[in-house]
Amino acid sequence: MALLEIKNLHAEIDGKKILNGIDLTVNAGEIHAIMGPNGSGKSTLCNVLGGHEGYEVTQGSITFDGHDLLEMETEERAVAGLLLGFQHPVEIPGVKNIYLLKEALNAKREAQGLDEIDTFSFMKQVRELVASMDMDDSFLHRGVNAGFSGGEKKRNEILQMLLLEPKIALLDETDSGLDIDALKIVSASINRMRDEERGIILVTHYQRLLNYVEPDFVHILYEGRIVKSGDKTLAQRLEAEGYQDILEEAS
Amino acid sequence: MKRVELPEWLSAALPEQTVAPAEVARAARSQVESLGLPGPRDEEWRWTNLRAIQRGRFNASTGAVGADIEPSTRLPLENPVRLRFVDGVFQGLPDDLPTDVTITALADADEASRVAAFSPKPAPSVDNPNDALVTLNTAMAREGVVIDVAASAVIERPIVIEWLDGATESVMSHPRILVRLGQSAAATLIEHIETVGDQPIWRNSVIVASIAANAALTHIALGLDGDARLATERSFAELDRDARYYNYNVQLGGQMIRREYDIHVGGSGAHTDLFGLMMPRGKQVLDTHTRITHAAADTTSNEHYRTIVDDSGRGIFKGRILIEKDAQRIEAYQSSNNLILSDDAEIDAKPELEIYADDVKCSHGATIGRLDDEALYYLQSRGVPEAAARNLLIAGFAQEVIDEIPLVELRDWLTEHVEQRLVEQIARSERNA
Numbered sequence: 001m002a003l004l005e006i007k008n009l010h011a012e013i014d015g016k017k018i019l020n021g022i023d024l025t026v027n028a029g030e031i032h033a034i035m036g037p038n039g040s041g042k043s044t045l046c047n048v049l050g051g052h053e054g055y056e057v058t059q060g061s062i063t064f065d066g067h068d069l070l071e072m073e074t075e076e077r078a079v080a081g082l083l084l085g086f087q088h089p090v091e092i093p094g095v096k097n098i099y100l101l102k103e104a105l106n107a108k109r110e111a112q113g114l115d116e117i118d119t120f121s122f123m124k125q126v127r128e129l130v131a132s133m134d135m136d137d138s139f140l141h142r143g144v145n146a147g148f149s150g151g152e153k154k155r156n157e158i159l160q161m162l163l164l165e166p167k168i169a170l171l172d173e174t175d176s177g178l179d180i181d182a183l184k185i186v187s188a189s190i191n192r193m194r195d196e197e198r199g200i201i202l203v204t205h206y207q208r209l210l211n212y213v214e215p216d217f218v219h220i221l222y223e224g225r226i227v228k229s230g231d232k233t234l235a236q237r238l239e240a241e242g243y244q245d246i247l248e249e250a251s
Numbered sequence: 252m253k254r255v256e257l258p259e260w261l262s263a264a265l266p267e268q269t270v271a272p273a274e275v276a277r278a279a280r281s282q283v284e285s286l287g288l289p290g291p292r293d294e295e296w297r298w299t300n301l302r303a304i305q306r307g308r309f310n311a312s313t314g315a316v317g318a319d320i321e322p323s324t325r326l327p328l329e330n331p332v333r334l335r336f337v338d339g340v341f342q343g344l345p346d347d348l349p350t351d352v353t354i355t356a357l358a359d360a361d362e363a364s365r366v367a368a369f370s371p372k373p374a375p376s377v378d379n380p381n382d383a384l385v386t387l388n389t390a391m392a393r394e395g396v397v398i399d400v401a402a403s404a405v406i407e408r409p410i411v412i413e414w415l416d417g418a419t420e421s422v423m424s425h426p427r428i429l430v431r432l433g434q435s436a437a438a439t440l441i442e443h444i445e446t447v448g449d450q451p452i453w454r455n456s457v458i459v460a461s462i463a464a465n466a467a468l469t470h471i472a473l474g475l476d477g478d479a480r481l482a483t484e485r486s487f488a489e490l491d492r493d494a495r496y497y498n499y500n501v502q503l504g505g506q507m508i509r510r511e512y513d514i515h516v517g518g519s520g521a522h523t524d525l526f527g528l529m530m531p532r533g534k535q536v537l538d539t540h541t542r543i544t545h546a547a548a549d550t551t552s553n554e555h556y557r558t559i560v561d562d563s564g565r566g567i568f569k570g571r572i573l574i575e576k577d578a579q580r581i582e583a584y585q586s587s588n589n590l591i592l593s594d595d596a597e598i599d600a601k602p603e604l605e606i607y608a609d610d611v612k613c614s615h616g617a618t619i620g621r622l623d624d625e626a627l628y629y630l631q632s633r634g635v636p637e638a639a640a641r642n643l644l645i646a647g648f649a650q651e652v653i654d655e656i657p658l659v660e661l662r663d664w665l666t667e668h669v670e671q672r673l674v675e676q677i678a679r680s681e682r683n684a
Contacts, residue, residue, distance in 0.1 A: 050632050053624075078634035090629045094647025100633060103643065107634035143647070144629075160633065 003028050003199045004082075004168050010050045010059035010224075020043040020224035021060070026168065026199040032200045033210055033235060036221035037243050040069055042203045043087060045221070046172040050084040051077050065167055078104075079111035081167030085157040085174050093143035097156070100144050101126060101163055108164060129162045134185050151182040158189045169193060170201045175209035187212030207239040223245055253286035255305060256382060262388075264311045269392045270357040271369045278514035279389035282377065286387075288516060289380035296380060298567045298599045299347035299509050299538040303481055309392070309453045312338040320418050322445045324475055327660040331411040331441070334396060338416055339424020339454060351404030352438075357395035357427060364397045367376065367442065371459045371487035373544070374514045381511055381540070384483050388457045391425035398440075402463070403432030409439040409658070414456070417448030417479055428458040432466035432494075439469040439658070451506065453481040460488040460496070464518060467495040473665075476672075478502035478533065484510045490577050492518030492547075499656050500527040501665065502537045503672065512541040519549040527556035528652040530669070531564030531596075531625035532676065538567035545578045545608075554585040557652050559645060561676060570615070571603040578608045585615040590648050625684025642673040 004026040011019040018041050026032055036042050048055050049062070049073035062069040063084055072080065092100075098131050106116045130137060133155050145153050154174050171190070175183055189211045194200060202209060210218070210232060218234040219226045220243075227250040228234065238246060262284060269276045288305065290294045318337040332349065335342040344354055357368060369389055375382035400406055412428065430440060440460075446452065462468050468488070474480075482505060488496045501509055514523050529537040543552050558566035572583050589598045602615040622644050632638035649669050656662045 050628075073637075074628060074631040075634050075636050077642075078632055084632050086629065086632075090623070090625045090643065090646060091622075091630070094642050096632075099643070100630065100635075103630075103635050103639065104633035107636070138541050150527075164633070193491055200313040 002026070003064070004062070005063040007062075008060040009048070009057065009062065011055050011057045013044065013055050018224050019048065022224070022226055023220065024226060025202060026201060028199055029196045029201065030217065031194060031213065031215045033199045033204060033215040033218045034221055035204055035207070035218060035235065035238060036141055040203075040221045041224040042221055043172060044172055044224075046084055046087070046203055049082065050074060063177045068250055069171055075107065079108045083164055083166035083169055085161060085169065085171040087173040087176065088151045089145045089157055091143070091145045091148070093146035095144050096141055098126070098140040101160065104160065104164060117245065126163065129159055132162070133159050133189065135159070150177040151179060154178060154186060155182065158186050162189060167197070168199045168201065170203070172203045173205055174202070175206060183209065183212065187224055210235045220250070221245060222250070227251070252381060253315075254293065254383065255290040255294070255301070256287050257284055258305050260308050264345075264359045265351070265390055266292045266311070266393060269390065270365065270395055271389050271392055272365045274363060275366070275369045275389060276626060279386045281385050283383075283390045283579065286377065286383040287395070289383055291409045293380040295540070298565070299507065299536055302505075303451065303507055304453050307421065307451055307453060307481070308315055309421050312340055312422045312424045313418070316340065316342055318418055319445055320415050322415055322443060323442070323447070326411070326441070326443060326447060327664045328409050328411065328441070328661070331409045333411050333413060335413045335415065336424075336426055337418050338422045338452070338500055339426045341396060341426075349408055352406055352410070353396045353399040354381065355534065357392070357397060357429075360397045364429065366509045367431070367461065368395065368397060368427055368459055371457070371513070372489045372517075379411070381485075384455055385457055385462065385485055388425040388427060388455050388485075391455070392427045394398070394424070395427035395429070397429045398431070400432045400436040400438045404433070405436070406438040408473065409441050411441045411443055412620055414442060414444045414450045414454060415447055416454050417446045417450065417477075419450065420450040420454065423453040423455070425455045428456070430458065430460040430468065432462045432468055434463045435465040436463070437467045442472040444472065444474040444480075444482070446480040446505070449479050451479050451481055453483075455483045458486045460486070460498055462488060462490050462494040464491040465493040466491075467497070468495045471499045471656065471658075472510070473502065474502040474505055474508055478504065478506055478535070480505040482508045482510075484508070486511070487515070488523070489515045490517055490521040490523065493520035494518060495521065496523040498523070498525045498655070499540060502527070502529040502539070505535060506539065507536045508538060510539045512539070514541070514543045514552070515546060516550040516552060519547045521547065522551045523553075524655075525552070525554040525556075526655045527568070528649055529556075529560075529566050529568070530560075530649070530672070531566050532561040533601070534563050536565045536567070536636075540569045543570045543583065545572070545574045545581045545583060548579045548581070550578065551582045552584070555652065555655075556587045557648060558587075558589045558598055558600070559592065559648060560590070560598055561592040563593070564597040565597045567599045569601045569603065571605065572613065572615070574606045574608050574611055574613065576607040579610040580582040581608060581611045581613065583611070583613045586598050587617040589619040590645065591619060592622070594644070638677050642670070642677070645673055646670050
């Protein structure tokens with residue numbers, strides 16, 4: 001079943017056209033990698049899916065799990081199960097991680113008609129996840145991303161994803177700037193999330209992540225459109241030949 | 252003439268006798284008429300004015316001891332020493348004072364203590380408009396206490412001054428407090444400020460703290476909700492060698508609150524911390540002025556203020572740091588961060604550095620901003636609804652000051668209190684919308 005269906009999506013920011021007709025279907029159980037050079041529209045696509053107010057959709061439609069995504073507020077998208085892992089997670093000093101995790105989980109539970117989680121089960125679950133990400137418990141009582149290194153921020157994004165168990169996980173350059181140990185932990189967690197019910201979209205600049213997380217489909221984004229799609233071998237070709245040849249071939 | 256004439260009702264209320272030494276009181280009485288009240292043309296009073304006081308027609312408090320008034324807020328403090336003032340009238344000594352702490356009503360104190368209570372440093376000057384209110388306090392003071400902490404005593408129980416104002420209507424009071432810490436002593440003083448009625452009241456209080464060598468005073472002020480409060484509050488702290496003065500100033504309510512601190516860092520090795528949180532809303536004006544004087548070498552200060560203004564509220568912070576000529580090897584840091592939540596809100600922030608020494612590390616910074624849209628988006632992208640996300644960010648901004656408060660129970664209580672207040676604020680805005 002199609003979890004996410006993007007049709008002929010056009011979007012702009014401050015009157016500047018960035019997306020020029022994207023078509024993409026993600027079914028439950030699939031991992032899609034979206035690759036593209038700088039400025040190809042990768043982050044815009046993520047922000048449009050996330051519901052960022054700065055982006056205007058001028059044409060096209062997005063259906064998420066049977067709902068018109070473009071009619072939903074950012075927080076409604078999240079509780080319905082679409083979760084965006086940010087390329088540059090913002091620092092929010094003063095708001096403790098543990099606090100955000102609990103608010104986020106309870107928001108989702110409320111949308112599902114469940115009671116608030118009891119503190120004991122919550123702490124137990126969170127501590128296990130923190131340990132699985134090779135992070136220290138003390139992080140829970142620090143401000144959200146405040147003073148985190150780049151790698152810590154990305155791990156934090158994955159941690160939230162593990163806790164919130166989205167239907168669609170959209171990871172915007174989660175692998176950028178990670179050293180190899182962190183990359184292994186992050187990719188192991190993504191592989192752990194891989195299941196029949198869930199769709200995962202990896203937006204990435206580098207092929208390296210795909211050595212650890214094997215995608216079902218690879219798409220090349222260029223000038224706001226998907227110009228070529230294929231299986232994982234497309235990413236390998238990209239690594240070997242560079243964008244130029246493939247883009248020429250596509251046009 | 253920059254100043255405003257003393258209103259007639261105020262002149263008429265000048266008492267024959269106060270708790271100040273006779274000479275001091277006489278001198279103050281002879282000055283108050285010519286000093287008048289600070290007016291809007293005084294540079295120090297550009298943003299806050301005393302009009303509500305001038306027009307107020309306040310009566311000198313005649314309250315009696317034994318008033319049946321309790322604060323509505325119970326602070327979570329371990330066995331505090333409570334000094335209750337109802338409309339400025341001291342309600343008497345608690346039975347169980349800790350050993351090493353002596354508390355005396357000013358009227359019963361010896362001459363030397365009364366002189367000390369009325370001789371803060373810097374001495375009030377006719378040139379300083381702010382000092383007109385201190386002189387007025389001297390001329391009007393009928394109540395006060397002297398708190399003495401013996402040398403080397405470490406007092407675990409917090410000493411709480413409860414300012415409960417408004418038991419009678421339109422009352423004014425001019426209480427005076429002297430706190431003296433002996434050498435190497437340590438104590439915590441908390442001002443619990445609450446207005447009990449809904450008619451305007453005015454309290455013009457002065458606290459003088461004298462901190463001997465190597466002693467440490469923690470001074471926390473909690474100005475809680477109460478729209479009827481007009482207050483002009485002045486604190487002096489004089490620090491001897493290696494002394495520390497830790498100040499936490501939290502102002503959450505009042506119609507017009509002007510709080511001023513004069514910290515005289517006068518002995519080498521002395522240090523002061525000043526943390527402040529002000530959250531005006533409605534039409535509240537919350538104003539703090541601090542003046543830190545580094546008068547000795549090898550002294551340090553660290554000051555951090557945050558203001559969050561909503562509705563048509565007004566938040567004012569002015570921080571002056573003066574480093575005297577021979578005060579070398581000074582480190583002094585100041586920051587003022589301000590969050591503005593509504594189009595009608597106003598923030599005035601003014602740092603002022605005056606440096607006469609040359610071996611100094613000194614910095615200051617002020618920011619004024621709105622809630623960060625990207626942070627809001629981030630929280631919403633985790634499923635937190637917009638109103639709750641806004642409150643998380645506001646509470647987080649406040650939390651960075653609250654986290655500095657050394658009493659953990661008080662810190663947790665304040666965190667919850669601020670959150671509760673923000674939830675109420677959503678309901679208030681919805682009602683007004």
